[in-house]
Amino acid sequence: MRMKTAQILMECLLEQGVDTVFGYPGGTILNVYDEFELHGYKNKIRHILTAHEQGASHAADGYARATGKVGVCFATSGPGATNLTTGIATAYYDSSPVVFITCNVSENLIGKDSFQEVDITGISMPITKCNYLVKDPDQLADVLREAFAIARSGRPGPVLVDIAKNVTAAEAEYEPLPLAEHPNHGRLGAMLRRASHDLKTPEPDAGDIQTLLDMIEHAKKPLVLVGGGVIRSRGAVPEFRTFIETLNAPVASTIMGGGACPGNHPLFTGMIGMHGSHASNHASDQCDLLIAIGCRFSDRVATNPATFAPNAKIVHIDIDRAEIDKNVKTDHHIIGDARRVLELLNAKLPPHDYPEWKQWVFSHKEVPLKKDEILHPHEILETIQDVTDGDAIIVTDVGQHQMWCAQYYHFSRPGQFITSGGFGTMGFGLGAAMGAAVGNPGKVVVQCTGDGCFRMNCHELCTAEHYNIPVITVIFNNRTLGMVRQWQNLIYQKRFSQTDLDRGPDFVRLAEAYGIQGERAATQSEFETAFRRAVAAGRPYLIECAIDKDAMVHPMVSAGTPVTDFILD
Template sequence: MQLNGAEILIECLKEQGVDTVFGYPGGAILNVYDELYKHSNEIRHILTSHEQGASHAADGYARATGKVGVCFATSGPGATNLVTGIATAFMDSIPIVAITCNVGVPLLGKDSFQEIDITGITMPITKYNFIVKNVNDLARTIRKAFEIAQSGRPGPVLIDIPKDVTGNKAEYEPVKIQPIVKYKKEICMEDIDKAVEMIEEAKRPFVFVGGGAILSDASEELRAFVDKVQCPVCDSLMGKGAFPGTDELYTGMLGMHGTKTSNFGVSECDLLIVVGARFSDRVTGNPNKFASNAKILQFDIDVAEMNKNVIIDEGVVGDIKEVLAAVNEKLPQQEHTEWIKKIQEYKAKYPLTYHLESLTGPYVIEEIYKQTEGDAIIVTEVGQHQMWAAQYYKFTKPRTLLTSGGLGTMGYGLGAAIGAKMGRPEKTVVNIAGDGCFRMNMNEVATAARYNIPIIQVVVNNHVLGMVRQWQNLFYGQRYSATVLNDAVDFVKLAEAMGAKAVRATTREEFADAFKFALNAGGPVVIDCQIDSDDKVWPMVAPGAPISEVFDEKDLQEKQQTN
């Protein structure tokens, strides 16, 4: 049948099972929005307050559901406003398809009004991108974009469609979309055999879990693997929830703000088994001294991650779910009683602690965990509150912590929370922000209010850029350059002005009551939590130091007294 480009686009989205799109209209994309209007009973459109919010919402939808998130933007500034969100998804391997519309083909390259080379701009931050100059290529391109976004290591794909292409007609034939095969090559069984051999030889193995275990839906296989190896488990920020945070073998996060148990344990192990992690600098500290007593065995879908940041001894390339299943089939039951006992002693000796007498970030997180019974989707912005959420909320299921790990995008969380709630309406969704982050994209409170999306926005408000201030305090002689936010901005009044309910909490009791109210409010609620400006995230590893030199507040005080 003959359809115009806009009609083909909508039909192709329906083929892919897309039920929600986040975006912002404009002149170049009007044909698409006109067609979307006719299909509003099949595809919901969430009009965000800013295109960046749309890209983060598509990302949050993808992380929460495991499906592809979709966002729309018009040409020029509309398209460029997606860039930060696309880069966020790229760094964390999140499958989104961003669809932009450009000026007509005859106007391309002529500095036309609101023209931008968005494919050129986004080439380094997409898995692939397209500009479709012929309507006959449109359906094939859209299908290919969704396949690329989901297969192998996932990631964002951009499709740029000139306006005349959305109006031109072509023959359209519906296609039944087949399930995506994530990893198409055969896993090398020799590598599996070598992995099994290394595990059998190890006396002090340690499993380190990254985001790849979540992206491949490998939680069940991971638990079976740990049961067979019988060893401690730590994770990265992106790996949280792949292995239950309540399990006795779990030791907490690894790296700059990881637990002493994880950092000491990885530094002392003789085999580090890395499951879907990429050795970020925030994990390894000094890479030359990382896990220096251990052989390193890495499982990853992307061969480019092998020996990129840390030199490994052996690796298995493949989808994590399939790799773990293959290893589990061949690996005999292991026992490491003495090693586990030593790690348990570390856990008892070095628990996470915080000041109990006032309202603090850790208390806020623990109260959220208590009231949600550990069964919420937690979204965060970036900074101290992000680390507190990772440390004090016990994630037991995958896709329940949504956070910008690789790019560290302030302003990510509110849009992502909206996307997550759209994708998982049955779940309680809480976005935890610092006041600095909240300022960046708090306009999306208006989006949540417009659609009465019942998300809970918790602002951990210390009136400073907390993580930057922490570094200034510890490493820059307490020179607080441009990090003090001592103005008169009232988040409660702002939230109410945008149509949400809002509460301020200054004590532990007030926060507990405020969060209970928010859980039952039936719409968006902002909670402004006032905490001390100098609360810090502990433990910590100094930049460039080995993770074995992790220290906490007590260590710092003892060092200062000695000096």
């Protein structure tokens, strides 16, 4: 059938099972937005209008991470498109599947520095899996189908589709195509095959699997390191838990691996790296076999690659061949999807046990937590854990509060901890929390943020209030850029340059200005009372927590030093 290409775009979204879009309209994308009214797509696809395009990008990302679906974000040309770039990069570094759809100026105006024209495909090329500029109406449907396939396949990630405005006003033939039939569809199938490097996951080599089994058989002190790849791989977590319980060895996690191994599991040693636990960091230093699954060995994990796991044979399991030996030299690797690799290992792995090794690892105790008249960060997280029975989805910004969440909240499932791990995006939290809440109605979603981060995108409170998205915002307010101050305190001889946040706003009154109830808490009992009220309210809520200006994340390893060289215990 023949129809407007703007309508074809909407039909393609429905083919993909899209039920929610986050976005912000503008001149070049108006033909697309008109379809919400003209043909009633507003009754089939929910559109969330955010306060800023960056908020929309983070919301689509949070939705994707919390649901496992592909997130979708709309924006107009020029500044609308460039406002997405931080969100695109955030999704790219954490392998989150989001399709960003922008519309550019008409084809006859491209390249002429036209009003609100920008080469968004050129700008976003390094931070997307793939991107497109659509100039041919007949290609739009298949380009959109391919974009979704690439976003969700292999190592997931963001894809951008930019459409010239004149294309959205044109007409083209549209043939409805169920999602299951896409790989076998003529021209689309050919396009998908051309993109096979993105769409086909290699079957793990049987010899590589056996080599790892042999290495396990000879190991005396193995350590498993789990990263975000296990979270992103569909169905990998049950296989992972079978693997670690059969191996019965200590398990450490990167920040992106939170939820793969339950935080209260007897084998779990905690986070590893710059703010890793004593048990995890010392275990990595003394293990004789390190099995890393779905992690990148970033500089926050392998703080000094040359000295990381110096006594171990390092085995790296990853879907992306480009990650192998990129940061840390390995002794063996297996290329493949985490779920499939673990499935093959579990089929042949006999039960093991390492009682003396585990006893040594878990003998490394953490610093005792303070309990006194003031409110401490761990008390905030412990209270959230207790009140929600550990079932809340925690979304963070970046900084001290992010590390405290990773350390003190016991995540138990994929999608329960949503944070910007790779790109470290301040301002990520509120948008991502809204996306997570929209995708998980009925779940308690808590945005944990710092006063510095919250200022960056607090205008999205109007979005949460308007759509009644029940995000509970908990501000760890230490009146400073906490993590930067911690570095200044420990490394820069207390030269606190430009980190004091001795200014407004009054966060409670700001929330009230947006029609959201706010409270303050200075003790654990005050916070518990306020948080219980927030959960019971079932609507957006804000709690400002007064914490010590010099509260620090314990422990800490300086950048570029071995993970056991703690400068802060």
